[in-house]
Amino acid sequence: MLIGNSHSLRFNKQMQSIKNKDIAIIGGGILGLATAKALQQHASRSVRHPLSLVVLEAEPQLGCHQTSHNSGVIHSGLYYRPGSLKAKNCAQGREAMYRFCAEHQIAYERCGKIVVATSPEQILALDELECRGIANGLKGLKRIVGEALTDIEPHVAGCAGLWIPETGIVDFREVAERFSQELQALGGTIKTGFQVNQIQEQQGLFILSNGQEEMCAKHLINCGGLYSDRIAALCGLDSRLHIIPFRGEYYKLVKAKEHLVRHLIYPVPDPRFPFLGVHFTRMIHGGIEAGPNAVLAFKRAGYQRNSFSLKDTASMLSYGGFWRMNRKYWRMGLDEFHRSLSKRAFVHALQALIPTLTEDDIERQGAGVRAQAVDTEGRLIDDFRILEKSRMIHVLNAPSPAATASISIGETIAHMAIRNFGLQ
Numbered sequence: 001m002l003i004g005n006s007h008s009l010r011f012n013k014q015m016q017s018i019k020n021k022d023i024a025i026i027g028g029g030i031l032g033l034a035t036a037k038a039l040q041q042h043a044s045r046s047v048r049h050p051l052s053l054v055v056l057e058a059e060p061q062l063g064c065h066q067t068s069h070n071s072g073v074i075h076s077g078l079y080y081r082p083g084s085l086k087a088k089n090c091a092q093g094r095e096a097m098y099r100f101c102a103e104h105q106i107a108y109e110r111c112g113k114i115v116v117a118t119s120p121e122q123i124l125a126l127d128e129l130e131c132r133g134i135a136n137g138l139k140g141l142k143r144i145v146g147e148a149l150t151d152i153e154p155h156v157a158g159c160a161g162l163w164i165p166e167t168g169i170v171d172f173r174e175v176a177e178r179f180s181q182e183l184q185a186l187g188g189t190i191k192t193g194f195q196v197n198q199i200q201e202q203q204g205l206f207i208l209s210n211g212q213e214e215m216c217a218k219h220l221i222n223c224g225g226l227y228s229d230r231i232a233a234l235c236g237l238d239s240r241l242h243i244i245p246f247r248g249e250y251y252k253l254v255k256a257k258e259h260l261v262r263h264l265i266y267p268v269p270d271p272r273f274p275f276l277g278v279h280f281t282r283m284i285h286g287g288i289e290a291g292p293n294a295v296l297a298f299k300r301a302g303y304q305r306n307s308f309s310l311k312d313t314a315s316m317l318s319y320g321g322f323w324r325m326n327r328k329y330w331r332m333g334l335d336e337f338h339r340s341l342s343k344r345a346f347v348h349a350l351q352a353l354i355p356t357l358t359e360d361d362i363e364r365q366g367a368g369v370r371a372q373a374v375d376t377e378g379r380l381i382d383d384f385r386i387l388e389k390s391r392m393i394h395v396l397n398a399p400s401p402a403a404t405a406s407i408s409i410g411e412t413i414a415h416m417a418i419r420n421f422g423l424q
Contacts, residue, residue, distance in 0.1 A: 024217035028057025030067040032223035033179035034410030040186040058195035063176040069368030074168035075401035082135035085384040093405030108170040113264030116158035122268040140165040199234040222394040248292025250365040257361040295336040324378025373397035
């Protein structure tokens with residue numbers, strides 16, 4: 001807080017030259033845009049509370065990171081613990097996403113997927129997944145064995161599987177772009193190329209600076225994804241979480257081998273980890289992706305194997321939770337690095353699902369980076385984590401299925417903001 005009349009006079013004069021908003025949302029990915037859209041829609045229905053809102057995005061374009069670097073899957077909600085934020089928001093968000101795409105003529109397909117148990121030892125885990133799917137209200141979920149499995153995916157090898165018809169595919173960057181159009185049509189503002197590196201609180205206002213210019217807002221929502229923990233720290237918060245980046249690398253099937261995959265094909269995931277294992281995904285604009293792995297990245301936006309940031313690496317290595325995580329999962333980490341460096345090892349993992357696949361059948365595609373929150377004890381945070389403070393909301397962990405559930409999560413955060421910020 002500024003103290004004294006001379007400080008107040010200078011502050012008030014300064015504010016006259018700065019855009020003064022009711023709410024600033026940091027992060028122009030699909031989740032930040034969905035939240036902004038939901039808030040602006042609420043404001044458009046309220047005569048008492050017109051709203052001035054800005055979305056601040058560090059990159060020159062919207063949705064440059066997790067929004068556009070993913071496999072484009074509209075998840076069903078099969079995997080998530082019943083009653084968790086993931087389970088609730090995925091179920092609601094999935095159907096909302098399908099409706100939104102249909103209403104706005106965005107290409108999508110409810111193509112379905114199978115989860116395949118490749119050995120008898122995985123049957124118990126498949127049973128657990130089936131129970132979760134039923135508890136989460138999935139429709140059309142069914143166990144398949146023998147010819148029923150190969151009728152759906154003729155080239156798959158497995159002793160049993162689950163058919164999940166509610167899974168789909170879409171281009172989430174197209175969805176985010178449509179969110180941004182709706183937001184601006186409702187009166188919201190978007191400012192790209194604005195990387196927030198300083199946040200000060202003065203006379204009940206947040207002053208957000210990128211080192212060259214400033215924005216001013218009464219309330220703040222942090223949807224910073226890969227940088228959400230740093231934004232929270234700029235606000236003076238100790239979230240007791242740290243973002244550890246994991247790069248997911250993809251291959252794609254060569255054109256002549258795309259017939260090997262009809263739908264989406266997933267393995268039974270290891271319940272100890274929040275990663276789903278390498279799988280096959282049909283893409284909405286054509287082609288078949290294979291992957292991703294989950295290898296530790298040494299840069300938060302590190303999409304290449306040689307990507308490196310001294311700041312990001314030093315921050316990670318100085319965090320005690322990183323070393324505790326490493327002690328728990330070092331063997332898995334070595335396996336992921338091996339798959340990253342060896343195409344043969346990557347193909348070997350894929351052959352568990354499609355045995356006829358060879359190294360000649362795939363070629364390198366792109367990569368994404370997952371913003372994985374890790375607590376001080378080294379635990380990988382599995383569920384969404386949203387922290388409310390006075391005049392602030394911080395989304396500290398929003399991995400997959402955040403894109404699928406973005407409409408639902410955005411509405412959830414908007415309701416929090418309406419209550420927290422006094423916008424009723």
